[in-house]
Amino acid sequence: MRFGILTPIVVQQPTEAAPWEAMAGVTELSRIAAAADQLGYHHLTCSEHVIIPAATAATRGSTYWDPLATLGFLAGRTRQIRLATNVLVLGYHHPLAIAKSYGTLDQLSGGRVVLGVGVGSLEEEFDLLEAPFADRGPRADDAIRALRAAWAQAIPEYAGTYYRFSGLVVDPHGVQRHLPIWVGGRTRRSLRRACEHGDGWKPFGLTLAQIADMLRTVDRPSGFDVVLQPRNLDPLGDPTGTRSNVERAFEAGATIINARFVHHGPDHLIEQLAALTTLFPDAGWTRPTFEQVTEEQP
Structure with a gap:
């Protein structure tokens, strides 16, 4: 049992975001990320x-912080929490x-990237970026295979349906072997697609019953993750x-x-983060060692 957080502020959907997020910024974001890391x-x-x-x-919301810039910033303010695109x-x-x-x-970040990926659904965005929309599914399959071949390789090679490359240097590159x-x-x-090419599935817009039914139809690889987000977690109030x-x-x-929490401000959210660790003390919390904490001190 492991818990991550759906980072507030960086995505503000009308039905999900709390009012305080619209007025928050880097200071609040840094505090919340550091707290989640330490917990x-x-x-x-x-x-x-x-x-x-x-x-x-x-309906979709209009605030979406750029993931590469945002996760790069948060990498420098955390020690061991993983940095996941979603998606x-x-x-x-x-x-x-x-x-x-x-x-x-x-x-x-010292090997902390988790790449959440998807095929996309917003055709206007594909058009803006001059990206093909109609065959985005098979393209995504080939892209994952190509990414697997290229990851952590200085001179990657791949020959697929949509992507082909060889004789090129990619440096720097990832440090995680997988x-x-x-x-x-x-x-x-x-x-x-997740079972064939990925390490986990991150469904959305489905009920738990639908998810359970779909999972019963596949043979999941060993170590395969299923990442779900129950709503309205309120470990302090409920x-x-x-x-x-x-x-x-x-x-x-x-x-x-x-984890998506009920929260009325950054302080309340940090209290909720701490309360959940108390509610599930046997979950796989990965807390910094004393040496890691003291290394951060000036």
Whole structure:
């Protein structure tokens, strides 16, 4: 049992974001990330959208911080929490561009990158970036294979359906020998893609019953993660309901929780982060050692 956090402030969807997030910035973000790191949370997240059509901003939200810049900033303010894209749209990037940019982040963070990826669904964004939309699914499959071949390689080689490269130097590159890749989506194809090419599945827009039913239809590889996000975790105000929500997610197949909390400000959120570790003391919290903490002191 492991817990990460859906990072506040960096994504503000109308039905999810708390009012204080619209007025918050780097100071609050840094405090929350540092607290999650010190408490032993598995990961924090940042999503990707370049643009949102104004006509859909009321439902999708319009605030999406850039994940590479944001996670790079947070890498310098944390010690061991993993840095997860949630999710990176594969069609917007060449696999070598991902290997270079997120490989650099992997170097800077000491091997803490988790790459959450997806095929994307916002056609206007594909059009803006002049990225093919109709065949984005098979392109994504090939992109993951290409990324696997390129990751942590100074001179990668790959020959696939959509991507081919050889005789090129990528430096710096990732330091993890195996990059954890979580595939996002809400379809059976996304789950199959995750099982075939990834290390985990990060579904959205599905009920727990639907997720459990879909998981029963596949043979999951050893060590395969299922990352779920039960809503309205309130360990301070409703510990019983919080425990029930988390336990139902694990019964549905979760191995990692993307925690989204009830919170009324940064201080309250940090208190909620601490309260959840008390509510689930036997979870896989990874706390810094005394030596790591003292190394951070000036």
